[in-house]
Amino acid sequence: MNKRLIQILGFLTSSLGWTFVLCTMAMDYWRITQLGGQGGSFIIRVAWYWSNLWKDCFTDSTAVTNCRDFPVLWSVTPFVQGVRGLLMCGLTLGFFGVVLCFLGMECTYIGGADKTKDKMLFAGAVFHVVGGVSDISAYCLYINRVARTTFAPSIGPGVLRYDLGPPIFLGLVGCFLILVGAMFYAVTVYRVIFPESKVIYAYGDGTYMSPGTRGQTYAGYYGQYGSYLGSGRSSSSKISKLSQTTPTKMSERDAFV
Template identity: 55%
Template sequence: MWRRPPEVLGLLASMLGWGLVACTLAMDHWREARLEGQGGSSVVTVAWYWSNLWKDCYEDSTAVVNCVDLGVLWTVKPYIQGVRGLLLVGSAVGLVGTVLAFFGMECTHIGGSQRSKDNMLLTSSTFHFVGCVSDTAGYCLYIDRVTAVFLHAKADPSKLSYEIGVPPYLGLAGSCLILLGCTLHCATALLGNNRDR
């Protein structure tokens, strides 16, 4: 009976984390840059350049957005491909971990004896941890590359310098929630195994 609250809390935390990670895959403004009005001009122009993992876009002050989808796989920058791969692999592994966590919880009557449920919960924690590490590596790779280009562009004012948008940080927050859920499941299963002995 004592297991149910931490198991349910762990499942909810990890599912919320995976939801945040999945949402970031489709979000815009992973990186963004803004160009403001030119001096001496009678019309003030503002333009925003932003991109995500799938397209690059330009938006002007009249709210007209022009987007260009990133090309075929071999024409995309290697780090973008790496980030895509890490996030998709992490999400797939997390889905398996979520299913195993559901079957391994004490409050579900599927999955066999309590010992096999504890083992299933430990396996689920392993899947969640591997997926969390994969997602965190993807977000950190993206942040590192964009920051390196940003610092490089500061030295050369003729280059457009991008800043990090909200989605990578939201994904890192989701990864922290996944890690919290994974830790709760792992602790519950290990404490349950020790009490049963």
Template identity: 50%
Template structure:
């Protein structure tokens, strides 16, 4: 009983840790969609007063901007939806899918955890928790694919062997690293959820097998019958009386019986 209680406490603790980790990852992913400096480059500062000539070019998912040393920022918002660059559209779509799946997964995991009193019976809660873990896993992979797509595009342009100086070679900004961390946390939380459900089912299956094996051994032991010593003494006495009466009903003389 005590060991069972300890196991339940460990499962609840792992599920709470998974909920906190996956929710934190979902928050990181959601914050990156509105952050600036997805890609940034520093231009100027050579030959003369860098305080006047230096500037920072940066972009996010929604606009391109430039900031000079006087902290004046000029931005150009992206045009209509179908005029945006294709890879930016793909990153937007993947992030929206990841955020939506993460939100649904957080709700399902909250309902399916052992420490909550909603969600029905134990089997129903396990199914709900496993479904939430799958939502988190797919959402984390979708967000990770979005960051990988954006990073590969920036790196391919930055290291492209071209002589055109009008092409701005950007570097990777802070939101990309924060997004990768959020994706990793979301996937890690889904793994923790799945481990609790799978371990619970494995332990229940093992206990069922042990119980069935114990019952079969009891039945095998009970099927063997032992003849009591009292029955053996009766059968030997009857056998001796038959011998004393003689074979085929013939009587034995007193001399023979004495011998």
């Protein structure tokens, strides 16, 4: 596939994932539980308790919602504070990754020379990977907290067993897209930034030379009967086996003379 197409696909994928994670910060129903709704009464009485990163809410069967905002920053529940911090860190790194990758793509005419753009693109991919890992850690921390209460054999009075809400799954999909986009970026520039070291065949007797000593070799041709390939450090010259002596055919005029 063309290098530009891969980079454009990576940009769209990583940007979409970053947007998904950003949207989950403001979404409701991170965790939700339902009370009531059972029994033989023709009047169904049901209530929902749900929470996000900023408040706890209660919604009754008449669709009236009452919420309690979380207190100030230093008195928030520790795990909620950790989830907020990890998500904000991941979003910040992802923002810098989007900017660097946009400047480093081959289809954009800003960012400098090609080698500089490749380095910027690779740096943006690294930012995306680190930010994606931070986002995944935040969601895993929240899931672990909910699962510990849900699957506990016994809980105290007044403690509810919550289920996971849609923002968790949307955020995990966004993290996956971020990592896939970073992989697309890295594939297009990895060989340019980290080229493979090549070995040069220098002598006919099986001796090999590394690229660092390539400039120390020279070739000289003497007459029409052979070729010479030597090293500046060696004291004795060697005749290359690759080019052997070939006799020159004399013309009939020279033979007559």
